[in-house]
Amino acid sequence: MLRRVLDVRELSAGYGDVEVLKGISLYVNEGEVVAIFGSNGSGKSTFLKVVAGVLKPWGGTVHFLEEHIDPLPPEERVRRGVALAAEGRRLFMGMSVEENLILGGWTRRSRVKENLERVYSYFPELSEKRKTLAGDLSGGQQQMLSIGRALMSEPRLLMIDELSLGLAPAVVDRLAHILLTVREKEKISLLLVEQEVSLALEVSDRAYVFDLGEVVDEGPSEELLRRDSIRKTYLNVL
Amino acid sequence: MGKHERLTLIFFALLLFLPVGLSAVGELLPAGYLLRVVSSALMLTSLALAQNVLLGYTGYPAFGGIAFFGIGSYTAGVLSKNLGFPLLLSILAGGVLSLIVAIAIAPVLMKLRSHYFAIATLALQLALAEFVSNLEFTGGSYGINLPIYRGFLEGYLFYLLFWAVALSAFLLNLYVDRSVFGYALKAIREDELAAESVGVNTVLFKSLSFGLMAFVTGLTGGVYAFWITYIDPSSTFDPLLSVKTFVALLLGGVGTTVGPIVGAFSLELISEVVWSRFLELHGIILGALIVLAVLFLPRGVVGAKG
Numbered sequence: 191m192l193r194r195v196l197d198v199r200e201l202s203a204g205y206g207d208v209e210v211l212k213g214i215s216l217y218v219n220e221g222e223v224v225a226i227f228g229s230n231g232s233g234k235s236t237f238l239k240v241v242a243g244v245l246k247p248w249g250g251t252v253h254f255l256e257e258h259i260d261p262l263p264p265e266e267r268v269r270r271g272v273a274l275a276a277e278g279r280r281l282f283m284g285m286s287v288e289e290n291l292i293l294g295g296w297t298r299r300s301r302v303k304e305n306l307e308r309v310y311s312y313f314p315e316l317s318e319k320r321k322t323l324a325g326d327l328s329g330g331q332q333q334m335l336s337i338g339r340a341l342m343s344e345p346r347l348l349m350i351d352e353l354s355l356g357l358a359p360a361v362v363d364r365l366a367h368i369l370l371t372v373r374e375k376e377k378i379s380l381l382l383v384e385q386e387v388s389l390a391l392e393v394s395d396r397a398y399v400f401d402l403g404e405v406v407d408e409g410p411s412e413e414l415l416r417r418d419s420i421r422k423t424y425l426n427v428l
Numbered sequence: 429m430g431k432h433e434r435l436t437l438i439f440f441a442l443l444l445f446l447p448v449g450l451s452a453v454g455e456l457l458p459a460g461y462l463l464r465v466v467s468s469a470l471m472l473t474s475l476a477l478a479q480n481v482l483l484g485y486t487g488y489p490a491f492g493g494i495a496f497f498g499i500g501s502y503t504a505g506v507l508s509k510n511l512g513f514p515l516l517l518s519i520l521a522g523g524v525l526s527l528i529v530a531i532a533i534a535p536v537l538m539k540l541r542s543h544y545f546a547i548a549t550l551a552l553q554l555a556l557a558e559f560v561s562n563l564e565f566t567g568g569s570y571g572i573n574l575p576i577y578r579g580f581l582e583g584y585l586f587y588l589l590f591w592a593v594a595l596s597a598f599l600l601n602l603y604v605d606r607s608v609f610g611y612a613l614k615a616i617r618e619d620e621l622a623a624e625s626v627g628v629n630t631v632l633f634k635s636l637s638f639g640l641m642a643f644v645t646g647l648t649g650g651v652y653a654f655w656i657t658y659i660d661p662s663s664t665f666d667p668l669l670s671v672k673t674f675v676a677l678l679l680g681g682v683g684t685t686v687g688p689i690v691g692a693f694s695l696e697l698i699s700e701v702v703w704s705r706f707l708e709l710h711g712i713i714l715g716a717l718i719v720l721a722v723l724f725l726p727r728g729v730v731g732a733k734g
Contacts (some may be wrong), residue, residue: 242625268627276625282618285611292608293615297627299608343627 192219194256195347195379196241201250203240210236212403213250218347223373223380225390225411227424228400234383235277237400238349241381242274243267255346269297271346277383278355279336283325287316290324290335294342301344309338312368330361337365341372347379348372354386362386366393387424391415399424432686432730433602439689440595443470447584463587467655469696470590471648475669476676476688477597478644484683485604486637487617488538491546491670492553496526496642498665500649502560505572505659510565515577519589519650526646527639534635541620550670557665571660574653586655593651594689597644601685613637675714678721681728690729 196218204210211233218224226234239245241252243264252260259267282290291309295302310317313334319327324335333353340348350369354362370393373380384390391397391411399407399420407420414420447463475497483489500522507513507521533552540548561569577585604610612633615623624630653659672695680691695717702713721728 244621244625263629264624265627265629268625274625276622280619280622280625282615282622284618285614289611289614293611293623293628294626296612339626 192222194218195220195222195254196381197253197256198237198241199251199253201237201240201247201252203236203245203247205236209248210403211240211247214400214403214405216398216405216408218379218381221373221377221379222396223370223382223394225382225384225394225397226400227384227387227390227397228406231402232400233403234400235351238274238276238351238381238383241349242272244274265297268343268345271344273340273343273345273348275333275336275340275348275350277351279332281324281332281335281339284323286321286323287327287335288320290339291316291342294339297343302342305342305344309341312341312372313338329356330358330365333357333361333365334368337369345378347381349381349383351383353382353384354389362389369393387420429602430686436598436686436689440591440598443591444588447587460583463584465696465700467587467590469693470587470594471652472672472676472692472696473594473689474590474597474644474648475673476680476692477594477601478641478648479673479677480601480682480684480688481604481613481644482637482641483677484688485610485617486613486634488634488638489542489546489674490549490638490641491674492549492551493641493645494665494667494670494673495549495553495556496530496645497649497652497669498553498556498560498661499526499529499642500646501653501659501664502566502572502649503646504650504653505574506566508654509572509574515579515654519647519654522650522653523643523647526642526649530642531635531639534638535631538631538634538638550667553665553667553670557661560665561661567660569661571658571663572653574657574659576657577654586651589651590648590655593644593647598685598689600640600644601688605685609633609636671714671718675718675721677728678718679725679728681725681730684728684730687728687730694729 194217198214198216201214202209202211214237226237228234236245240247243262247260251258254267254270254272259270282293291306292302295305298305315331316334316338319331324332327335337350353365366389369380372378382390382394391414394411396409397411397414398405407414443466446466450462479490479493503522503525504518507518508515513521537548538545560566566572581588604613612623612628615628616630616634620630649664676691676695677688679695680689681687699710706713
């Protein structure tokens with residue numbers, strides 16, 4: 191059996207007294223690309239926040255590489271190989287491209303130089319804009335920086351929240367292509383949260399459908415792509 | 429190092445020789461008065477630079493940061509008067525105690541942000557003033573009279589101490605501006621959640637930043653106590669000093685290394701020239717300065733140029 195990078199069981203979480211996640215179970219195998227999609231407010235981003243450790247869960251368990259990581263603070267999770275490229279990029283806008291990347295490598299400070307070269311090799315455009323402020327980049331470049339920053343921590347699992355948000359389709363295609371190259375080269379697993387369902391199903395091996403904080407459907411992406419209910423609800427194909 | 433920063437170091441070097449220069453020209457100039465003005469400016473410089481580490485680089489406005497000025501001056505005063513500690517050791521102890529108090533309360537206090545944080549620190553400052561007024565060994569609301577220092581260098585010692593604290597504070601700002609430690613602080617300023625998710629221990633780093641602010645502010649308070657020889661709650665926990673620190677910082681440029689120094693010296697100059705003549709109006713002038721600085725120089729004199 192394949193080793194599970196991420197194994198989440200019966201996870202519940204929320205804000206204040208509003209329950210957003212109602213018992214989510216989800217796993218990601220080593221080297222796998224898994225997509226999560228679903229309508230707004232279905233709990234996708236909340237799920238990633240809990241896995242990254244920036245939001246405390248109410249119940250359930252999270253295992254990463256067969257270790258129980260619930261009690262660990264975010265920095266310890268990053269050190270073990272969990273990286274999140276958060277929704278809306280959340281870059282350090284007043285800092286340069288290179289400073290953003292250096293911060294991404296915070297938990298791997300001894301290898302910052304090698305990792306900078308590694309990230310620049312995937313995103314040559316960022317290399318040309320090392321000194322530019324993150325806030326002055328185009329949307330596509332900002333998304334590259336967000337992914338690059340996450341890659342600086344040498345993750346085993348890279349989680350990306352809304353890769354396509356606000357970007358032109360051609361840019362999204364390029365980013366998806368680069369991501370698959372990264373996966374191939376570094377043997378990492380990807381967990382993508384995506385509103386663009388056709389994209390999510392195209393690039394992923396398996397997918398989960400969230401609705402109102404629950405998993406309502408899951409399976410191999412090819413299979414979901416053919417399923418009528420999915421086509422009607424999410425792909426606007428009649 | 430930028431051009432402005434090199435000029436600032438030269439400026440500090442010149443200031444070191446100011447007392448010598450003044451004694452050379454002898455009775456031509458009111459040397460004591462000029463040294464006092466520059467001492468005040470250096471004191472305000474230290475306070476603004478201390479606050480700059482926290483507000484400028486970490487994004488947390490400790491409006492009541494002067495609480496640590498009070499802690500520093502009272503620690504120095506009590507240790508030297510009641511327990512006979514030597515002067516320098518008393519001052520250092522004031523800084524260290526400020527640091528310890530700051531680190532202890534930071535994890536709780538810094539759950540608050542922006543104006544909530546500013547108000548909480550101001551509450552701390554006012555509460556400490558009340559607290560000190562009601563203690564016996566601090567002389568209550570009468571305060572403490574310290575003996576006039578007659579040792580090595582006499583009055584010049586305090587000028588040199590203010591100079592040394594200000595220079596150290598400047599070097600600290602230079603370090604924060606370009607070190608990896610500073611990157612972590614700036615990341616917190618830019619986006620605390622993102623800083624946390626790249627693995628920066630935000631509680632640790634913002635506490636350290638708060639602690640450094642407190643340490644420098646506490647040292648400054650200690651030097652002030654021996655310089656002025658009389659401390660009481662209303663002068664050492666003075667809200668007007670908080671205001672002046674922020675005006676200096678806003679005027680010069682928040683988040684720049686040189687700005688706080690430019691701001692502090694200009695403000696001190698303005699106050700000497702202007703409100704020695706318009707004593708009743710100085711509050712209004714101070715208020716107008718804040719408004720003008722925020723409206724026309726949102727990034728300060730230095731930020732506007734660079």
